[in-house]
Amino acid sequence: MxxxxxxxxxxxxxxxxxxxxxxxxxxERWFRxxxxxxxxxxxSSVDVRNAxxxxxxxxxxxxxxxxxxxxxxxxxxxxxxxxxAIEKICPEARNLLLIPENHGDPDYLENVAQLxxxxxxxxxxxxxxxxxxxxxxxxxxxxxxGEQLRLExxxxxxxxLATRHFDPCTILLNNDLSQGAPGILEELHEQYLLPPLHAGxxxxxxxxxxxxxxxxxxxxxKMLGIDPWLVNPLFENAGEVDFASGRGMEALAxxxxxxxxxxxxxxxxxxxxxxxxxxVKTDNGTGGIGVMTVHDARDLESLxxxxxxxxxxxxxxxxxxxxxxxxxxxxxxxVGKANAEPVVYMMDRYVVGGFYRVHGERGADExxxxxxxxxxxxxxDDSARLTxxxxxxxxxxxxxxxxxxxxxxxxxxxxxYELEATNPEAEAYD
Amino acid sequence: MxxxxxxxxxxxxxxxxxxxxxxxxxxERWFRxxxxxxxxxxxSSVDVRNAxxxxxxxxxxxxxxxxxxxxxxxxxxxxxxxxxAIEKICPEARNLLLIPENHGDPDYLENVAQLxxxxxxxxxxxxxxxxxxxxxxxxxxxxxxGEQLRLExxxxxxxxLATRHFDPCTILLNNDLSQGAPGILEELHEQYLLPPLHAGxxxxxxxxxxxxxxxxxxxxxKMLGIDPWLVNPLFENAGEVDFASGRGMEALAxxxxxxxxxxxxxxxxxxxxxxxxxxVKTDNGTGGIGVMTVHDARDLESLxxxxxxxxxxxxxxxxxxxxxxxxxxxxxxxVGKANAEPVVYMMDRYVVGGFYRVHGERGADExxxxxxxxxxxxxxDDSARLTxxxxxxxxxxxxxxxxxxxxxxxxxxxxxYELEATNPEAEAYD
Numbered sequence: 079m080x081x082x083x084x085x086x087x088x089x090x091x092x093x094x095x096x097x098x099x100x101x102x103x104x105x106e107r108w109f110r111x112x113x114x115x116x117x118x119x120x121x122s123s124v125d126v127r128n129a130x131x132x133x134x135x136x137x138x139x140x141x142x143x144x145x146x147x148x149x150x151x152x153x154x155x156x157x158x159x160x161x162x163a164i165e166k167i168c169p170e171a172r173n174l175l176l177i178p179e180n181h182g183d184p185d186y187l188e189n190v191a192q193l194x195x196x197x198x199x200x201x202x203x204x205x206x207x208x209x210x211x212x213x214x215x216x217x218x219x220x221x222x223x224g225e226q227l228r229l230e231x232x233x234x235x236x237x238x239l240a241t242r243h244f245d246p247c248t249i250l251l252n253n254d255l256s257q258g259a260p261g262i263l264e265e266l267h268e269q270y271l272l273p274p275l276h277a278g279x280x281x282x283x284x285x286x287x288x289x290x291x292x293x294x295x296x297x298x299x300k301m302l303g304i305d306p307w308l309v310n311p312l313f314e315n316a317g318e319v320d321f322a323s324g325r326g327m328e329a330l331a332x333x334x335x336x337x338x339x340x341x342x343x344x345x346x347x348x349x350x351x352x353x354x355x356x357x358v359k360t361d362n363g364t365g366g367i368g369v370m371t372v373h374d375a376r377d378l379e380s381l382x383x384x385x386x387x388x389x390x391x392x393x394x395x396x397x398x399x400x401x402x403x404x405x406x407x408x409x410x411x412x413v414g415k416a417n418a419e420p421v422v423y424m425m426d427r428y429v430v431g432g433f434y435r436v437h438g439e440r441g442a443d444e445x446x447x448x449x450x451x452x453x454x455x456x457x458x459d460d461s462a463r464l465t466x467x468x469x470x471x472x473x474x475x476x477x478x479x480x481x482x483x484x485x486x487x488x489x490x491x492x493x494x495y496e497l498e499a500t501n502p503e504a505e506a507y508d
Numbered sequence: 509m510x511x512x513x514x515x516x517x518x519x520x521x522x523x524x525x526x527x528x529x530x531x532x533x534x535x536e537r538w539f540r541x542x543x544x545x546x547x548x549x550x551x552s553s554v555d556v557r558n559a560x561x562x563x564x565x566x567x568x569x570x571x572x573x574x575x576x577x578x579x580x581x582x583x584x585x586x587x588x589x590x591x592x593a594i595e596k597i598c599p600e601a602r603n604l605l606l607i608p609e610n611h612g613d614p615d616y617l618e619n620v621a622q623l624x625x626x627x628x629x630x631x632x633x634x635x636x637x638x639x640x641x642x643x644x645x646x647x648x649x650x651x652x653x654g655e656q657l658r659l660e661x662x663x664x665x666x667x668x669l670a671t672r673h674f675d676p677c678t679i680l681l682n683n684d685l686s687q688g689a690p691g692i693l694e695e696l697h698e699q700y701l702l703p704p705l706h707a708g709x710x711x712x713x714x715x716x717x718x719x720x721x722x723x724x725x726x727x728x729x730k731m732l733g734i735d736p737w738l739v740n741p742l743f744e745n746a747g748e749v750d751f752a753s754g755r756g757m758e759a760l761a762x763x764x765x766x767x768x769x770x771x772x773x774x775x776x777x778x779x780x781x782x783x784x785x786x787x788v789k790t791d792n793g794t795g796g797i798g799v800m801t802v803h804d805a806r807d808l809e810s811l812x813x814x815x816x817x818x819x820x821x822x823x824x825x826x827x828x829x830x831x832x833x834x835x836x837x838x839x840x841x842x843v844g845k846a847n848a849e850p851v852v853y854m855m856d857r858y859v860v861g862g863f864y865r866v867h868g869e870r871g872a873d874e875x876x877x878x879x880x881x882x883x884x885x886x887x888x889d890d891s892a893r894l895t896x897x898x899x900x901x902x903x904x905x906x907x908x909x910x911x912x913x914x915x916x917x918x919x920x921x922x923x924x925y926e927l928e929a930t931n932p933e934a935e936a937y938d
Binding site: 104110155170 | 532533536537539540541543580584585588589591592594595598599600601602612628629630631632633634858
């Protein structure tokens with residue numbers, strides 16, 4: 079299932095792989111100790127890029143869709159992790175209200191149905207409650223599988239969110255709140271709202287996340303005795319940019335230059351004979367929108383009208399955005415002939431599955447999300463057999479899935495730091 | 509994978525199955541609340557018999573072997589549950605010492621190797637330490653797979669158990685202590701010894717376990733609105749019996765009569781047109797030793813010399829035993845043409861797999877353990893797809909594995925009650 083790593087640069091990554099596999103007990107203990115101090119996000123998915131010479135997360139989603147893309151073999155793991163999560167948060171829970179995105183994309187609805195099944199199997203009565211003002215009555219949607227999905231409008235009963243005849247103890251958001259949290263979700267102090275509102279994309283900032291990730295990767299690198307750069311994508315804040323009017327473009331070009339210089343220095347240090355590139359991203363927002371690859375600051379001078387438009391119209395409809403410039407990590411994994419990147423899914427602190435995001439028409443240095451992308455489930459069958467302690471992962475088929483799970487969890491841990499730092503209800507102690 | 513239920517009596521069991529499947533959220537919540545009050549055994553396996561008209565555990569093992577018999581697809585579940593268990597008991601743990609049985613049965617050694625792999629993958633350095641006085645040096649054993657298993661003699665350093673250069677924080681017993689706990693395992697107050705010594709078969713009594721199970725099944729039955737007998741095998745204590753001399757046989761015959769009368773009354777109540785039978789068992793001991801099926805108290809008068817010998821020589825070498833008489837639950841599951849019974853494996857509070865114990869030469873009313881038995885892994889593939897909430901389990905392929913997992917966990921919960929009641933270090937509060 080796991081495609082071979084097609085890269086000429088098999089030195090450092092094989093060392094890194096072997097180091098990670100050899101260090102399983104130390105890595106797992108390190109995570110256990112972190113979870114004594116920090117609370118994992120309720121669920122998450124992380125896009126990982128495997129460049130052969132480095133392995134890094136490039137996007138961390140705290141409202142993961144795509145649960146329907148995981149292999150059926152992995153479902154019991156998700157159920158078990160959901161059981162653990164529920165037990166920790168609210169063991170007496172009976173009812174869970176799942177709040178999906180407002181759009182009715184058929185693939186997304188399959189995800190909603192799958193999440194409902196997971197939490198039902200974990201032992202909760204699940205209802206799907208929409209915050210879409212268009213949904214005014216119970217709405218039955220027919221999925222591609224022929225299954226029916228029942229959508230109900232949410233109602234507010236004083237301090238509580240509910241649907242008709244259904245009073246949940248826990249509310250699970252699968253809506254990333256890009257347009258801001260609707261008022262109906264605010265001040266729900268009597269119920270568990272997961273993830274919290276400040277995890278939504280109207281509040282979250284990628285720069286804050288990768289700042290936490292830098293801190294986490296430094297500590298992880300120290301524990302493992304490796305250069306944290308091997309797992310950390312460098313980044314620069316470029317400030318506010320209006321791609322439509324051109325305001326802020328100079329500062330952006332400067333950030334691209336600075337970042338590329340830092341990356342080239344690292345490439346030189348490791349003898350990596352590749353062309354460094356940068357990924358320009360809006361500081362908030364998700365779904366592959368507002369993402370652009372540049373190989374040189376001069377690329378910015380000759381942006382097409384279409385590219386400018388793409389960058390200035392995010393999911394939130396605004397035209398001016400805070401922009402970050404992130405080290406481009408090429409992906410050298412393939413499924414068939416198409417470029418692929420692993421996406422790792424986590425529930426509570428556990429890795430519960432993943433898939434390859436595959437795009438036949440995008441390059442190894444491009445964002446693989448968006449129209450034309452497909453998903454190939456990552457199975458345990460071949461990719462995560464239990465290796466005997468001390469066994470050498472072969473260059474052909476190491477336990478790559480464990481490695482991806484480690485990187486996914488580092489990003490998830492960073493999200494935990496990030497949410498602690500941005501929690502509006504946190505008490506200040508200093 | 510799951511054989512059809514071949515039984516003419518498909519009334520009550522289908523009702524029970526449907527009731528259990530429909531009640532998943534209520535059942536899971538009930539377990540969650542139980543685990544707030546009680547600590548699950550570290551790991552366990554439960555033999556379940558599916559009679560069509562009733563479904564009941566007949567043996568609960570707190571030192572389960574056979575981990576190698578579970579499907580490879582289930583391994584990640586065991587690893588995840590092991591992570592949860594370790595995290596709860598001792599998150600700062602680095603080292604785990606696994607203490608196996610003293611015998612070197614090849615299949616058993618595969619189990620030891622598999623347990624080592626599970627706990628390594630869960631993030632611990634694992635060593636296998638023998639309490640066998642014959643093991644005086646590091647001993648390398650070659651498994652059928654060609655893999656090497658390293659066995660080390662345990663040593664005592666003051667209050668701590670160790671092997672050379674290996675000081676564990678946690679000691680995991682996979683030795684059921686039938687001959688009593690060796691002195692070297694006593695008073696290890698500085699380390700976690702799991703399961704505790706009083707879970708060993710030199711202390712445990714089946715009668716105590718099934719007394720707890722009766723209590724648990726009553727509460728479960730009340731919650732679910734079912735007759736607890738549908739999941740509870742009746743039993744009688746027959747006191748001390750010496751099969752060699754015949755002492756105690758009369759009291760045993762009396763117990764068999766009493767039990768069969770109780771069972772026949774239940775059969776009549778449910779219109780079950782079957783011949784009731786009883787299983788005579790030693791009150792301690794495991795592995796199918798000291799187990800005998802009787803259909804009538806008069807069967808005891810005509811016991812062959814061989815049957816007497818079998819009953820009087822348990823794993824512990826004694827000839828006089830406390831005996832219990834348990835309601836016989838026929839198994840109407842088949843793998844091919846052979847009779848089969850499901851064995852459910854649990855780690856901490858989670859069901860992580862199972863297999864069918866299959867015996868081609870034993871009847872549906874006989875113990876299937878012992879020479880000639882084989883194992884067919886229970887896979888999730890066909891047996892535990894996530895069913896949509898409210899979906900009807902078909903009579904052909906209901907989610908039978910979920911049901912077995914519920915019964916397995918009821919027995920596990922009873923073991924938790926049992927260990928609390930028999931804990932020599934428990935403080936008395938009354």
